[in-house]
Amino acid sequence: MKKFFTTIKNIFSIEDLRIRILNTIGFLMIFRLGSFIVLPGVDPDALGSGATGGIFDLLNTFLGGSFSRASIFALGIMPYISASIVIQLLTVAVPYFQKLQKEGESGRKRLTQITRFLTIAITAAQGGSYLAVTIPAEAIMYSAAFFQVASMVILVAGTMFCMWLGERITDKGIGNGISMLIMIGIISRFPGSIVSEMMTRGMSGALMFVLEIVALFFVVMATVMLTQAARRIPIQYAKQVIGNKLYGGKRDYIPLKVNASGVMPIIFAQALMFIPSMIAGLWQDSDIGAYIGSTFADPYSWQYNLVFGLLILVFTFFYTAITVNPNDIADNLKRNGGFIPGIKPGKQTSEFIDQILTKITLPGSIFLAIVAILPAFAVQAGVSGNFAQFFGGTSLIIMVGVILDTLQQIESYLLMRHYEGMMKSGKVKGRSQIAAA
Template structure:
């Protein structure tokens, strides 16, 4: 405990780090306050129970309840994430975007500008769908046409403001701003879910509640292992000999050995997000025919229940498929092999160039399959927790996208804080002076 208090003192003794932390906290407070400002012209009493369903519940969790409150931040940063995913896919498939990506800083600025414009267009579409699909007509207290137009403008402005907040956190604060906004929305719902679960258990079932917390601890530890796990591929670099002073030496030239860290989970949370966005389609389509068709009624009922085995089996299969897909578009073995060859590096026992690319590709395939299985298990863990008697709101923290995002953002933020401590010659957050899982170059 004494070491922890000393570390906190060291963190706030660094002026730049202290300023970044305070800036981050202030911007996050602004984001949270905005999530409670309701769209003008609405009767909040008529909004209760306005949104429900797996996909809507996921959005509401990411946005800290702003989605269900019809807040000015009801769409939050999600349109920007959708636009970023579209642009990322275009950089793989469209040569024009590939050329921009290779242009360096100027290319990245162009891509960011296109992403912002696409975000505005997506926000307008999602804003109209949000108003039409989630806000009941009886909740609108003003002229409906005026309300729709004004709300679309306000929701779009709210998303642009959230995007600005995320960029400011990244530039002036600590951590990745966009991820931080999503994480704070998820974390904001955790205390209420925890208290509600404790109250529902009562003193007579206190032991059961403690067992739930222990199970949650081990689930979090497993997700941390998945997030930080890497497969280290040894890479040998020829030692650079400069000048003539080394020429008379008869000693053999010793190469420098380092490691190429290939993350076990290169896809991150994207497979779960993609799969989750598709899982509401069967029940949505079937609900249109359930009054006249028994099969459609069965599909609508089954896929509306996130604890059914049909839902979870389909969800797990989609996650596995999307894990391989997203890993394939984010990890480019040929590019890695070309960069290694250009820098004079090679994998011991493997020829540079195409053989190295095939070697790395085989490793990526072997580590992706267990990662995909683990991600699928993590994604369906909330269903098992709910079936075990945990409340639906608290069970969301036993896995799924929420837990993966929280763990990833917190670890990334801790690593950034630790880098400041080490630069100022303070002891790091861990006994070893480095957060577990950080990649250190090993020189032979």
């Protein structure tokens, strides 16, 4: 405990780190405050009759409750994430975007500008659906046409403001701003979910509640292991004589992560899981449409989770293939005088890395799919839906990843100022550290 308080003291004794932490807290407070400001012209007491359950509850968890409150941040940062995913896929498939990606800082600025314009378009499209589906007519207190136009403008402005907050956190705060906004929305629902679960169990179910907390602890530890696990490939650098000095000859390693794609396969799969509901809406008068709608509107049904898990397996291999390029790694090694012991530089190195990547991606994708569908098993075991969402899925992986990244950044500040790190042995390893390596 003494070491913990000493670490906290060291953190706040570094002026730059202290200012960044306070900035982050301030920006997050602004974000949470905005999530409680209801759209003008909406009666909050009449919102209960809007669309709820299933997918809507899941979205509400990601957005920290602002979705159900019809707030000015009702769509949050999600349209920006959707736009970023689209642009990232385009950089793989479209030559124009590939060229921009290789142009350095100017290309990056151009991609950022395109992403922002696409965010506005996606927010406008999603905003229209949100107003039509989630806000009942009786909750609107003035002209429906004027309300639609005004609310669309406010929702677009709210999303762009959230995007701006995320960028400010990244620049002036600590951690990745966009990820922070998602995490704070998820965590804001966590205390209420625990209290609700505890009240539901009561004194008679106290033992079951304790078992649920223990199970949650082990699930979190398993998710940390999945996030941190990496296969190290040893590298040897050739020795070079420059003048009278000998350079190189050191040994290093390439850390290939077991889950190199992070949470992206779950996000991709979840985006596609909205398609069955759209199909059901087109065939709503038929028995097939009614069956599809009722089955895939429930994120805890076995049909939903079977398709969801298979999509995660496919997208894990797909996203790993577009983010980790063995040919680029082999070329960089050859260019810098590095080689894998026993493997020839060039094509054989690329094939060796590709084989290793394939072998570790399969168990990683299976484990990721299991973590993603764990909330369904928790519901089947008697855990309430709100609390079950923290037993796995996107929520848990995002929280673990963001917290590890933030702790790693804080630890790097401590070590740069010659303070002891946050752990007695080893280091806090976030995704950014492994990516940099």
